[in-house]
Amino acid sequence: MKFAHLADTHLGYRQFGLIEREKDFYEVFEKVIDKIIEENVDFVIHSGDLFETARPSPIALLTFQKGLLKLKGAGIPMYAIAGNHDIVMRNDSIPPQIIFKKLGLKVISPINTNYMHGDIFIAGLPFYPSSQLKNLKAKLDELSKKAANHEKSVLVLHQGIDKYFGYNYELEIGDLPDNFNYYALGHIHNYINDAFGKGRLVYPGSGEIWKTNELEDYAKNGKGFVVVDFEEPKPLIKRVKVDMPREFIKRSLDYNNLESGIAGIKDTIKDFDKKPILDLEIRNVESDTKGVYELINEELGDLALMIRPNFIMDDELDVEVIINDSQVGPKQILKEQLKAYDDEAVTNLAIDLYEYLSKDKLDESKDLIEQFYEEYYHTSVENIEEIEDETLLEEPENIQTKEVLE
Numbered sequence: 001m002k003f004a005h006l007a008d009t010h011l012g013y014r015q016f017g018l019i020e021r022e023k024d025f026y027e028v029f030e031k032v033i034d035k036i037i038e039e040n041v042d043f044v045i046h047s048g049d050l051f052e053t054a055r056p057s058p059i060a061l062l063t064f065q066k067g068l069l070k071l072k073g074a075g076i077p078m079y080a081i082a083g084n085h086d087i088v089m090r091n092d093s094i095p096p097q098i099i100f101k102k103l104g105l106k107v108i109s110p111i112n113t114n115y116m117h118g119d120i121f122i123a124g125l126p127f128y129p130s131s132q133l134k135n136l137k138a139k140l141d142e143l144s145k146k147a148a149n150h151e152k153s154v155l156v157l158h159q160g161i162d163k164y165f166g167y168n169y170e171l172e173i174g175d176l177p178d179n180f181n182y183y184a185l186g187h188i189h190n191y192i193n194d195a196f197g198k199g200r201l202v203y204p205g206s207g208e209i210w211k212t213n214e215l216e217d218y219a220k221n222g223k224g225f226v227v228v229d230f231e232e233p234k235p236l237i238k239r240v241k242v243d244m245p246r247e248f249i250k251r252s253l254d255y256n257n258l259e260s261g262i263a264g265i266k267d268t269i270k271d272f273d274k275k276p277i278l279d280l281e282i283r284n285v286e287s288d289t290k291g292v293y294e295l296i297n298e299e300l301g302d303l304a305l306m307i308r309p310n311f312i313m314d315d316e317l318d319v320e321v322i323i324n325d326s327q328v329g330p331k332q333i334l335k336e337q338l339k340a341y342d343d344e345a346v347t348n349l350a351i352d353l354y355e356y357l358s359k360d361k362l363d364e365s366k367d368l369i370e371q372f373y374e375e376y377y378h379t380s381v382e383n384i385e386e387i388e389d390e391t392l393l394e395e396p397e398n399i400q401t402k403e404v405l406e
């Protein structure tokens with residue numbers, strides 16, 4: 001038994017507002033599907049962020065449908081969970097993956113947490129935000145107990161884990177149950193393949209370069225998916241790389257040698273099939289950033305899809321180092337400030353609220369607060385209303401007030 005594991009395909013993402021980049025993500029997804037079929041696997045697992053948003057465009061939906069039907073034609077079913085991008089954190093909402101159930105997509109959800117594929121037990125959950133940590137841990141505990149009855153088991157999750165993800169994580173590595181054979185994870189866009197539990201823990205990485213901070217890992221590990229040989233309880237991992245449709249060129253130029261630097265880049269990219277994205281850092285700029293920008297544009301503009309210049313003044317080098325430090329950010333500052341409350345649940349609530357409110361997700365924020373109060377104070381808004389109603393009935397003189405209120 002063999003399966004393919006992929007994640008974070010982010011279909012529909014229009015990077016830098018460019019339609020060309022949206023198409024690149026579709027192109028890569030199509031290539032991945034073809035390669036999966038070539039690999040002759042028995043099934044596929046997608047670990048979330050299939051789509052960029054919870055309301056994907058028709059083109060994004062159709063691209064996935066085409067891939068899913070192609071796999072179906074080859075007799076390969078797909079199991080999928082929703083990630084933080086394709087989920088709306090509301091009680092009554094459903095992820096877009098649900099649309100494809102009739103086409104055979106096996107959606108792993110809090111209601112359908114597990115499946116059997118032959119002798120393989122496949123269990124998982126969609127993305128849970130930090131404020132839902134207690135629920136997530138309880139659910140993981142349930143799944144772990146079920147997995148104990150099987151020799152071969154897979155746990156599918158879309159979460160950040162402290163060991164691999166700096167500070168912005170939901171789970172600590174010790175929170176993961178240790179009796180699964182394969183951990184099919186999503187969320188971290190870099191490739192990670194680690195020993196854990198009874199086998200391996202893998203983040204296959206994102207399908208395309210979603211953010212430029214993935215470039216370092218891309219240079220080292222490429223982008224793609226993994227094929228897991230699960231003949232034995234100890235799974236064997238094979239990384240399958242997929243060529244990106246377009247190059248990202250990252251270069252550092254010195255203002256004092258600008259012309260030769262530009263000529264070097266021109267020479268590198270002049271024969272590219274697709275115009276690359278240029279990430280340029282120009283050091284030692286004295287003051288004439290406009291002039292430098294115009295020169296770069298004049299020389300390279302026609303050869304590049306986009307040029308992203310970053311000017312670094314002579315005395316700015318030290319500042320840059322601090323800004324690039326991933327430990328410093330609004331969430332980290334929030335966390336520091338909330339230490340005074342000494343309550344992890346409150347801190348997590350604040351971080352999730354910051355995340356939603358900075359994206360104008362007002363309904364989700366409201367739901368989040370209601371959920372928090374329900375769990376934290378073991379009461380709900382409805383319960384409070386009921387109690388009030390009873391009081392009103394007990395005291396006849398208040399009935400009139402109630403009628404007025406209604």
Ligand SMILES: [Mn+2]
Pocket residue numbers: 008049083085187188189
């Ligand atoms: Mn993602």
